[in-house]
Amino acid sequence: MDSGEIAARMRVAEALARDAGRLALDLRTDRPRLDIRRKGPQDVVTAADVAVERMLVTALRSRFPGDGILGEEEGGGARPGAPCWVVDPIDGTSNYARALPHWCVSIALVIDGRTEVGVIHEPAADALYAARRGAGATRDGLPLRIGRTDDLASAIVDVGYSARTPAGAYGALVSDLLQRGVGVLNCGSAALGLARVADGRLDGYAERHLYAWDALAGLLLVEEAGGRTRPFLDGDAMTTGNETIAATPELFATLVDVMSAHRP
Ligand code: IPD
Numbered sequence: 489m490d491s492g493e494i495a496a497r498m499r500v501a502e503a504l505a506r507d508a509g510r511l512a513l514d515l516r517t518d519r520p521r522l523d524i525r526r527k528g529p530q531d532v533v534t535a536a537d538v539a540v541e542r543m544l545v546t547a548l549r550s551r552f553p554g555d556g557i558l559g560e561e562e563g564g565g566a567r568p569g570a571p572c573w574v575v576d577p578i579d580g581t582s583n584y585a586r587a588l589p590h591w592c593v594s595i596a597l598v599i600d601g602r603t604e605v606g607v608i609h610e611p612a613a614d615a616l617y618a619a620r621r622g623a624g625a626t627r628d629g630l631p632l633r634i635g636r637t638d639d640l641a642s643a644i645v646d647v648g649y650s651a652r653t654p655a656g657a658y659g660a661l662v663s664d665l666l667q668r669g670v671g672v673l674n675c676g677s678a679a680l681g682l683a684r685v686a687d688g689r690l691d692g693y694a695e696r697h698l699y700a701w702d703a704l705a706g707l708l709l710v711e712e713a714g715g716r717t718r719p720f721l722d723g724d725a726m727t728t729g730n731e732t733i734a735a736t737p738e739l740f741a742t743l744v745d746v747m748s749a750h751r752p
């Protein structure tokens with residue numbers, strides 16, 4: 489696919505991410521009908537996650553019938569060899585369900601095993617993050633530049649956690665970072681955490697296991713903003729997920745070392 493066609497798909501993703509964010513906000517106001525259910529420990533899904541994903545899948549399928557779609561809730565069907573949309577309708581569902589503002593819509597486009605487009609919409613700030621491989625990353629049209637923190641004692645890193653991985657290893661990882669002087673947060677949306685790294689508000693994001701829909705759009709934002717990332721899409725990571733590390737060039741090696749030291 490040539491760069492013009494990829495750019496056209498990116499514009500569609502930007503418009504859909506905004507529509508999806510608006511729909512999620514509208515549904516959020518009707519709390520009794522949110523139908524919050526637990527998928528596992530600290531892992532919730534709401535009726536809005538499903539409704540927003542259905543809207544995205546329907547819109548993408550009608551515009552690009554030959555493309556595959558991989559979504560967090562129901563999917564849409566990957567197609568071998570075809571471009572694949574990777575969609576997280578609401579990343580940070582636990583925050584969303586509690587009316588905390590840190591959640592987003594995340595849409596990535598993968599072609600031949602590489603993420604070519606990443607779009608994240610943050611409804612609470614009405615901010616749109618977008619990146620195309622080789623063409624840079626923006627927030628609301630303005631170029632994003634990674635932070636320049638090189639001193640651990642000034643760094644703030646978002647370290648995500650899910651019950652898919654052992655709690656003890658997470659505790660050891662956080663403790664190690666704290667002892668090195670790093671400030672540690674767990675804000676509850678991997679995609680938005682990665683976007684915050686891309687725009688320089690955070691210095692790194694790390695999580696032992698994420699799915700492709702949580703990670704791909706945000707990782708491309710970080711790369712295109714000048715940051716470093718651990719390669720995500722190796723082996724069968726597109727379907728089973730992978731470890732995720734992203735940081736400023738100065739802090740990346742330290743984050744990789746600490747993550748390796750506490751691998752469960
Ligand atoms: C979760 C969030 C969270 C991360 C989890 C993800 P969800 O996705 O990104 O920050 O730590 O690993 O599963 O459930 O809010 O879409």
Ligand code: CA
Nearest residue numbers: 576579580702
């Ligand atoms: Ca998610």
